[in-house]
Amino acid sequence: MVYVVEDDHTILGLVLYALKSQNIESEGFMNAEDCLKAIEVKIPQLILLDIMLPKIDGFEMLKKLKSHSKTRHISVILLSALNSEFEIIKGLDLGADDYLTKPFGIMELLARIRVILRRNEHNNDxxxxxxxxxxxxxxxxxxxxxxxxxxxxxxxxxxxxxxxxxxxxxxxxxxxxxxxxxxxxxxxxxxxxxxxxxxxxxxxxxxxxxxxxxxxxxxxx
The missing domain is CATH 1.10.10.10 (Winged helix-like DNA-binding domain superfamily/Winged helix DNA-binding domain)
Known part of the structure; x- marks a missing residue:
C-alpha cells in the first residue's frame, strides 16, 4: 500500500493513476491530518509526501512518523518544488528515503517507488x-x-x-x-x-x- 499526500488535485490524480497502472495499491490525501488518521487504521509500506501542505507541512508530518515506533519504519519519498540543497538535506536528515523535486517525471517516480518497495520486502534478513x-x-x-x-x-x-x-x-x-x-x-x-x-x-x-x-x-x- 502506498499513500500519497498532495494538496494539488491534478498532481494527486496523476500519481494515483500512474500507481494504479502498475498494479500498486494506493490511496490519496489532500492533507497530512487525513493521512495520519488513515495510518491509525492501516499502515502503508510507503508514503509519497508533499512538503508544502496546509496546517501540518511535510517536514512536520515526517517528524511525527519517525518519532513513533509504530510508524518509523514507513518509507517516505518527499515530493516538493523546494529544490535547494538545504531543503533536500533537511528532508533526508529527518528520515526520508528519497527526495524528488517538482516537476518530476512519472516514470522516474515509479522507478524510485519500485526500488523502495523491493528493498522493504527483502531488507537483509x-x-x-x-x-x-x-x-x-x-x-x-x-x-x-x-x-x-x-x-x-x-x-x-x-x-x-x-x-x-x-x-x-x-x-x-x-x-x-x-x-x-x-x-x-x-x-x-x-x-x-x-x-x-x-x-x-x-x-x-x-x-x-x-x-x-x-x-x-x-x-x-
Missing part, C-alpha cells in the same frame, strides 16, 4: 510486508509493532508464504517443504497450522487465502 516484520536471524515476527508468538512450524509456514507471495501451494507441497519427505502424518496438519497462524495474525491473517481444491497462498492484498 527481514521481510517487511504491510505492517508485518519477519526476521529470520532474530526468529521473531512483529505486526504493527506488536510481537507475535509463533511455534516453529507456524514460523516456517509464514516464511514460506511471505517469500512466495501470490504463489499457491498444495497441502502436499507444504508438508514436503516444512515437515520434510519423511513426514507420515495427515495433510490436515497443514490446515490446523494455517488456522492457528491466521488466528494469531488477526485481520492480517485474512491475507492467507484458501485456494479451493489446491491449498493456500498469501495475497498481496
Amino acid at each position: 527481514e521481510i517487511i510486508f504491510d505492517g508485518l516484520i519477519f526476521s529470520t536471524q532474530k526468529h521473531c515476527v512483529t505486526l504493527y509493532n506488536q510481537p507475535i508468538e509463533l511455534t516453529l512450524k507456524e514460523f516456517e509456514l509464514l516464511s514460506l508464504l511471505l517469500k512466495n507471495k501470490e504463489k499457491s501451494f498444495s497441502r502436499d507441497e507444504i508438508l514436503e517443504l516444512i515437515w520434510g519427505y519423511s513426514y507420515t502424518g495427515e495433510s490436515r496438519t497443514v490446515d490446523m497450522h494455517i488456522k492457528t497462524l491466521r488466528q494469531k495474525l488477526g485481520e492480517w491473517g485474512k491475507k492467507i487465502k484458501t485456494i479451493r481444491g489446491i491449498g493456500y497462498k498469501l495475497e498481496r492484498e
Whole structure:
C-alpha cells in the first residue's frame, strides 16, 4: 500500500493513476491530518509526501512518523518544488528515503517507488510486508509493532508464504517443504497450522487465502 499526500488535485490524480497502472495499491490525501488518521487504521509500506501542505507541512508530518515506533519504519519519498540543497538535506536528515523535486517525471517516480518497495520486502534478513516484520536471524515476527508468538512450524509456514507471495501451494507441497519427505502424518496438519497462524495474525491473517481444491497462498492484498 502506498499513500500519497498532495494538496494539488491534478498532481494527486496523476500519481494515483500512474500507481494504479502498475498494479500498486494506493490511496490519496489532500492533507497530512487525513493521512495520519488513515495510518491509525492501516499502515502503508510507503508514503509519497508533499512538503508544502496546509496546517501540518511535510517536514512536520515526517517528524511525527519517525518519532513513533509504530510508524518509523514507513518509507517516505518527499515530493516538493523546494529544490535547494538545504531543503533536500533537511528532508533526508529527518528520515526520508528519497527526495524528488517538482516537476518530476512519472516514470522516474515509479522507478524510485519500485526500488523502495523491493528493498522493504527483502531488507537483509527481514521481510517487511504491510505492517508485518519477519526476521529470520532474530526468529521473531512483529505486526504493527506488536510481537507475535509463533511455534516453529507456524514460523516456517509464514516464511514460506511471505517469500512466495501470490504463489499457491498444495497441502502436499507444504508438508514436503516444512515437515520434510519423511513426514507420515495427515495433510490436515497443514490446515490446523494455517488456522492457528491466521488466528494469531488477526485481520492480517485474512491475507492467507484458501485456494479451493489446491491449498493456500498469501495475497498481496
